[in-house]
Amino acid sequence: MNYTTEIMDIYKETSPEENVLIPDDISVKDDRKYKLTARNINAFYGDLHALKDINMNFPQNSVTAFIGPSGCGKSTFLRLFNRMNDYIEGFRLEGEIILDDVDIYNEKIVIEQLRKDVGMVFQKPNPFPKTIFENVAYGLRIQGENNKSFLQDKVENALKQVALWDEVKDDLKKNALSLSGGQQQRVCIARALAVEPKIILMDEPTSALDPISTSRIENLIFELREDYTIIIVTHNLQQAGRISDFTAFFYLGDLIEMGRTHDIFTNPKNKRTENYITGRFG
Amino acid sequence: MNKVLINRRKDLIFSVAGLIATFVGLVMLVIFIGDILIDGLGRISWDFITGLPSRNPDKAGIFTAMAGSVWVLFLTTLISFPIGVAAGIYLEEYGKKGRISKILEINISNLAGVPSIIYGLLGLEIFARLFNLGPSLLTGSMTLALLILPIIIVATRESIKAVPSSIKDASYALGASKWQTMWHQVLPASMGGILTGVILALSRAVGEAAPLIVVGALAYVPFAPKSPMDDFSVLPIQIFNWISRPQQGFIINAAAAIIVLLVLTFLMNGIAIYLRNHWQKKIKW
Amino acid sequence: MHTKKNENIIEFLLFMSAFITVLTTIGIILVLSIEAFKFFKEVSIFEFLTSKEWTPLFTKKNFGILPLLSGTILTSLIAILVALPLGLTIAVYLSEYTSKKFRDYIKPSLEVLAAVPTVVYGFFALTVVTPFLQKLIPGMSGFNSLSAGIVMGIMIIPIISSMSEDALRAVPYSLREASYGLGSTRLQTAFRVTVPAASSGIVVSVILGISRAVGETMIVAIAAGQQPRFTFNPLVPVETLTAYIVQVSLGDVPHNSLEYRTIFAAGITLFVFTFILNNISYYIKTKYREKYE
Numbered sequence: 001m002n003y004t005t006e007i008m009d010i011y012k013e014t015s016p017e018e019n020v021l022i023p024d025d026i027s028v029k030d031d032r033k034y035k036l037t038a039r040n041i042n043a044f045y046g047d048l049h050a051l052k053d054i055n056m057n058f059p060q061n062s063v064t065a066f067i068g069p070s071g072c073g074k075s076t077f078l079r080l081f082n083r084m085n086d087y088i089e090g091f092r093l094e095g096e097i098i099l100d101d102v103d104i105y106n107e108k109i110v111i112e113q114l115r116k117d118v119g120m121v122f123q124k125p126n127p128f129p130k131t132i133f134e135n136v137a138y139g140l141r142i143q144g145e146n147n148k149s150f151l152q153d154k155v156e157n158a159l160k161q162v163a164l165w166d167e168v169k170d171d172l173k174k175n176a177l178s179l180s181g182g183q184q185q186r187v188c189i190a191r192a193l194a195v196e197p198k199i200i201l202m203d204e205p206t207s208a209l210d211p212i213s214t215s216r217i218e219n220l221i222f223e224l225r226e227d228y229t230i231i232i233v234t235h236n237l238q239q240a241g242r243i244s245d246f247t248a249f250f251y252l253g254d255l256i257e258m259g260r261t262h263d264i265f266t267n268p269k270n271k272r273t274e275n276y277i278t279g280r281f282g
Numbered sequence: 283m284n285k286v287l288i289n290r291r292k293d294l295i296f297s298v299a300g301l302i303a304t305f306v307g308l309v310m311l312v313i314f315i316g317d318i319l320i321d322g323l324g325r326i327s328w329d330f331i332t333g334l335p336s337r338n339p340d341k342a343g344i345f346t347a348m349a350g351s352v353w354v355l356f357l358t359t360l361i362s363f364p365i366g367v368a369a370g371i372y373l374e375e376y377g378k379k380g381r382i383s384k385i386l387e388i389n390i391s392n393l394a395g396v397p398s399i400i401y402g403l404l405g406l407e408i409f410a411r412l413f414n415l416g417p418s419l420l421t422g423s424m425t426l427a428l429l430i431l432p433i434i435i436v437a438t439r440e441s442i443k444a445v446p447s448s449i450k451d452a453s454y455a456l457g458a459s460k461w462q463t464m465w466h467q468v469l470p471a472s473m474g475g476i477l478t479g480v481i482l483a484l485s486r487a488v489g490e491a492a493p494l495i496v497v498g499a500l501a502y503v504p505f506a507p508k509s510p511m512d513d514f515s516v517l518p519i520q521i522f523n524w525i526s527r528p529q530q531g532f533i534i535n536a537a538a539a540i541i542v543l544l545v546l547t548f549l550m551n552g553i554a555i556y557l558r559n560h561w562q563k564k565i566k567w
Numbered sequence: 568m569h570t571k572k573n574e575n576i577i578e579f580l581l582f583m584s585a586f587i588t589v590l591t592t593i594g595i596i597l598v599l600s601i602e603a604f605k606f607f608k609e610v611s612i613f614e615f616l617t618s619k620e621w622t623p624l625f626t627k628k629n630f631g632i633l634p635l636l637s638g639t640i641l642t643s644l645i646a647i648l649v650a651l652p653l654g655l656t657i658a659v660y661l662s663e664y665t666s667k668k669f670r671d672y673i674k675p676s677l678e679v680l681a682a683v684p685t686v687v688y689g690f691f692a693l694t695v696v697t698p699f700l701q702k703l704i705p706g707m708s709g710f711n712s713l714s715a716g717i718v719m720g721i722m723i724i725p726i727i728s729s730m731s732e733d734a735l736r737a738v739p740y741s742l743r744e745a746s747y748g749l750g751s752t753r754l755q756t757a758f759r760v761t762v763p764a765a766s767s768g769i770v771v772s773v774i775l776g777i778s779r780a781v782g783e784t785m786i787v788a789i790a791a792g793q794q795p796r797f798t799f800n801p802l803v804p805v806e807t808l809t810a811y812i813v814q815v816s817l818g819d820v821p822h823n824s825l826e827y828r829t830i831f832a833a834g835i836t837l838f839v840f841t842f843i844l845n846n847i848s849y850y851i852k853t854k855y856r857e858k859y860e
Contacts, residue, residue, distance in 0.1 A: 082748060089666055112750040113286045120748035126741040129764050139749035142759065144285045188745065195749060286750070293752035300660025303653045304673060307680050307724045314691045321694075368584035376578055377585065388849065390588050395775065395845035396838065397782020399809050400595060402816075403834045407598040411822070428591050435588070459570055461577045489684025492784035492809065496816045496830075518686040518785070525690055525789055533694065540687050551682050555675070 182213025322537030339531025370438025402496025417498025437479020474561025645716025654727025734768020
């Protein structure tokens with residue numbers, strides 16, 4: 001009963017033109033292809049087998065949501081795509097992750113370069129204790145970019161993308177920590193966008209926010225889909241339903257089921273998925 | 283891409299620099315201890331340990347200075363231990379509220395930063411002259427006791443803080459008074475941490491020379507002190523005295539005495555660390 | 568009723584023990600002020616603060632504190648120039664680059680440096696470092712502030728490295744993650760994010776290090792010389808405030824003489840210096856303590 005291979009097969013059978021996997025109400029670009037692929041992933045923390053034999057594909061300009069109860073491995077899996085687990089003592093990985101035909105765990109890969117292409121937004125807003133401007137400009141500065149007007153353009157663009165520009169354009173010199181939680185999280189998203197990544201990873205980006213801020217961020221994710229490939233971990237099933245094209249359900253390190261979000265929520269194939277989605281556990 | 287590689291190289295260079303920096307101090311220490319051992323180890327003998335001071339470097343020994351250090355250690359412990367622990371208990375358990383405890387706290391933090399030689403000036407004026415105790419062992423020990431009091435108080439407070447309040451609650455619930463709870467429950471449970479702090483503080487006291495020189499401790503004492511009112515010298519002062527002499531023989535003596543002082547210091551530190559680990563293993567909350 | 572009374576007596580005794588620390592401070596301030604006051608009845612404060620000669624033990628007496636002050640500042644400056652880069656590098660290396668296991672071994676080993684008696688460091692400066700430096704710098708005096716300052720710097724390393732490392736560790740890991748996630752190296756993360764965020768703790772460690780250097784006595788008394796001289800040349804003998812107090816204490820100066828009071832004038836200068844430094848660090852520590860909680 002290996003759903004992962006089944007899903008892979010669905011992907012393979014689907015030519016972009018047919019758009020079989022894509023719900024009708026979501027428009028897609030025509031050049032959609034597999035941006036990112038995970039193959040035979042097994043991950044360990046010391047003796048703990050945290051991810052078991054996972055295979056998955058992520059088409060370009062799609063939003064994929066990971067759901068499942070706490071400790072199911074969804075965050076661990078997410079953090080593989082920018083090698084964020086590398087600094088954790090005792091962490092070990094088997095399998096490969098292919099981004100644009102390159103295995104990102106190849107020893108020739110420059111992690112810093114990879115992370116410019118794969119941006120990340122974290123669970124709690126974590127702006128640096130610097131000004132709003134310096135927060136958003138940080139990623140460019142560490143690449144050695146110091147041209148003032150260039151940075152200004154980039155910062156303005158990124159803040160406009162997250163619809164924060166009008167709120168903060170006169171306060172760019174203010175400490176980012178003085179903003180509200182929702183604004184802070186949008187600064188963090190702008191910070192990730194400013195380096196123009198190809199993929200954005202989001203680890204429960206709204207779990208620390210109020211409902212209004214949450215809905216603004218959800219709208220934002222929906223719009224960002226136009227330009228980026230997004231993977232989002234969420235505890236909030238309604239959120240997964242609202243914003244994602246595909247949903248993957250994890251349980252105890254196994255990928256139980258993956259498919260079009262609409263299908264997963266209306267017609268889950270696996271009993272455990274159904275139980276989780278209908279709120280019988282979790 | 284190029285910029286990224288440059289940054290990576292810088293990162294690598296720093297990780298090497300960090301490793302080197304970490305070991306610079308330790309390597310210096312090793313070189314230094316090696317140098318001292320070469321200079322002084324040959325001089326250490328029973329005669330050196332039990333010998334009285336002498337103008338002749340080959341005959342001079344450290345007996346009186348050793349005896350002085352042991353006396354000072356003993357008296358300083360006797361004075362600072364009860365006062366320091368009592369003060370620590372007061373600050374942590376009794377005087378928690380109000381302005382007075384705030385003042386006490388700022389004051390102790392300040393005292394911890396006062397140079398040791400200033401304590402010497404205090405001891406000279408108050409103990410040696412005002413109390414008329416002269417440059418005696420008692421004067422020196424009281425001066426050092428004040429010097430290490432802040433360390434003991436802080437260590438006591440930290441250890442008491444680590445005792446879970448459930449133990450105190452259990453004691454109060456059985457009808458024990460506050461002091462009974464302190465004496466029978468809190469102090470025994472925190473004694474490991476307190477002793478560790480006290481021994482570390484004493485190992486600092488045994489290495490101090492400056493405040494004792496200021497209160498008038500002598501470099502030359504013909505006989506070992508017999509009572510707290512006697513004149514005295516201590517190992518660090520003896521070492522300082524020998525370093526200041528021009529003859530090479532005294533430099534060797536200084537190296538040999540340093541070996542004895544270092545053994546004493548490291549022994550005390552070792553006991554403190556052992557005690558800390560031992561107690562941590564025994565009691566797990 | 569009886570126990571209640573006993574409890575009160577015990578509480579009073581405990582309070583008195585704590586109050587001894589206040590008496591200590593009052594005693595220090597009184598002793599220094601009274602003797603310094605007597606000193607300034609005979610010597611003008613103007614001369615004390617401006618004269619560049621300090622020769623109270625000579626027949627022609629001058630009472631300018633500047634030479635002792637310059638000696639103290641010079642040795643402390645050299646010490647900080649050694650301890651700050653090394654200590655901060657160690658702190659960043661330990662907190663950002665190494666495993667917990669390595670840290671657990673290395674931190675206590677470094678603290679051994681602070682446990683060595685200072686008279687031992689003085690011996691090291693005089694018999695090892697100075698001869699070594701004399702080979703590199705011909706014409707350097709046998710007593711000098713360079714050698715004393717370097718050795719004092721080594722002694723101060725663990726103060727700066729330990730406290731700075733604690734401050735760096737207190738910076739939430741999420742900030743490092745955010746920085747790594749944008750493609751920073753560990754070095755960039757350290758100096759652009761963690762060090763700035765931990766700056767108050769690092770500043771406190773440096774101030775305490777300076778305060779320790781200013782008050783340090785035996786190293787400078789042994790290795791820097793006992794010649795008060797208004798200079799910032801690190802190669803010649805100088806005298807610090809502390810070394811002067813030791814020098815007079817070793818001699819046979821009659822009590823209640825002007826010469827005797829000079830050590831209190833030097834003492835109060837030293838005390839004011841360290842008092843200001845300690846209070847700045849205490850202020851920074853309490854003001855910025857709960858930044859991340």
